[in-house]
Amino acid sequence: MTIPSLKSTNLFKPLQIGNISLKHRVTHLPTTRFRATAEHVPTDLQLKYYTDRSIAPGTLLITEATFVSEKLGLYRNVPGIWNEEQTKAWKTIVDSVHEANSFISIQLWSLGRTGDPKFLKERGLDFIAPSAIYFDEASQKAAEEAGNPIRALTEDEIHDIIYNQFPNAVKNSIKAGFDIVELHSANGYLLEQFLQPTSNQRTDKYGGSIENRTRIVLEIVDNLINNEGIDPKQLAIRLSPFNTYQGSLAEKEPTHPIATYGYLVSELQQRALKGQELAYLSVVQNAGSNVDFINQIWTGKIVKCGFYSTQDDYTNVIKDVEADDRTAIGFGKKFIANPDLVERLSNDQELNAFDASTFYGYTNYGYNTYPTLNEIGKLEIDEEAEKNHFGKALA
Numbered sequence: 001m002t003i004p005s006l007k008s009t010n011l012f013k014p015l016q017i018g019n020i021s022l023k024h025r026v027t028h029l030p031t032t033r034f035r036a037t038a039e040h041v042p043t044d045l046q047l048k049y050y051t052d053r054s055i056a057p058g059t060l061l062i063t064e065a066t067f068v069s070e071k072l073g074l075y076r077n078v079p080g081i082w083n084e085e086q087t088k089a090w091k092t093i094v095d096s097v098h099e100a101n102s103f104i105s106i107q108l109w110s111l112g113r114t115g116d117p118k119f120l121k122e123r124g125l126d127f128i129a130p131s132a133i134y135f136d137e138a139s140q141k142a143a144e145e146a147g148n149p150i151r152a153l154t155e156d157e158i159h160d161i162i163y164n165q166f167p168n169a170v171k172n173s174i175k176a177g178f179d180i181v182e183l184h185s186a187n188g189y190l191l192e193q194f195l196q197p198t199s200n201q202r203t204d205k206y207g208g209s210i211e212n213r214t215r216i217v218l219e220i221v222d223n224l225i226n227n228e229g230i231d232p233k234q235l236a237i238r239l240s241p242f243n244t245y246q247g248s249l250a251e252k253e254p255t256h257p258i259a260t261y262g263y264l265v266s267e268l269q270q271r272a273l274k275g276q277e278l279a280y281l282s283v284v285q286n287a288g289s290n291v292d293f294i295n296q297i298w299t300g301k302i303v304k305c306g307f308y309s310t311q312d313d314y315t316n317v318i319k320d321v322e323a324d325d326r327t328a329i330g331f332g333k334k335f336i337a338n339p340d341l342v343e344r345l346s347n348d349q350e351l352n353a354f355d356a357s358t359f360y361g362y363t364n365y366g367y368n369t370y371p372t373l374n375e376i377g378k379l380e381i382d383e384e385a386e387k388n389h390f391g392k393a394l395a
Helices: 044-052 084-099 117-122 137-146 155-175 190-195 215-227 257-273 292-297 315-322 333-337 341-346
Strands: 015-017 020-022 026-028 060-067 103-109 180-185 235-239 280-284 302-305 327-331
Touching (some): 026 341, 044 084, 084 155, 103 155, 180 215, 215 235, 257 292, 315 327
Parallel strands (some): 060 103, 103 180
Antiparallel strands (some): 015 020
């Protein structure tokens, strides 16, 4: 089969998402990279990274996952947005993206049982989750050795998450100028831990039935819109219905994922029909799974992501973007390795290969050292120097 040029597909047609008008549908996915400071403040390395990937006007960049607060789980050198210093640093990045006439969405992250119990212990913080259930033996061993065993959140703590911690992070994000705030409710992290029976065995109003397990997500959304005055067009959410990563084991649940996620998406759709439509749903599709049921329930915009960056051809990209006129396609690994990915895809150009071994380093090497088309054969990289080039806080 001859694969048509991507430029002739919906991928390179404009798309209105929330309050922003994209010039194409190639979207940068959240890619956790550990390039912030020890105090979780964004750095000059991140400024260059996002600025370089905004060079095609009208591009939507979704940032690396960014911590809502210290309490909800931490990793070293991952950015946060719970304080003024972090907010000011992010604003520098946002302003740079906007100067390039592109757009930027921040993904808000809460770890729960996937956090680092030793690091949390060092900060005087508890290792928390919806229920006191470890996602694997290694996590349990790390928690026990750190003297920080996992414990279930109290109902008061859940209310604090909904009515204080998330609103604070969202308001800081809006203050920093982000076009959209994406709530990370996927991939085995805290909000998805509430959705899945494997990780949520609570007996109060936040556990048990589908209505109870989805309650925290819907209460966060409702509070932000109805009580905090956040424009729903500035909010989005990421979902992974068939996720098996980090102990979710969705396909082995007694409740089929379509039942849980069908209910959650239908509730979001009901809000949309009342004038509270979110900017988009970001939907992770695992290889071999089918998330088309979400398209049948949700009538708004969708950012599809999952396995596009690991394929050598674009058959699935074309299939998904051509299926309707409301879907954008998210790229992670391909965007990491190709700052000018939009131009390359538009012109059917060969891509740089990504080096996964450098993804989770702390330096500039393997982060801002990939050449654009114009730099191939011209960009000289001092590998040793870049491996010792650490970021400096932007605020």
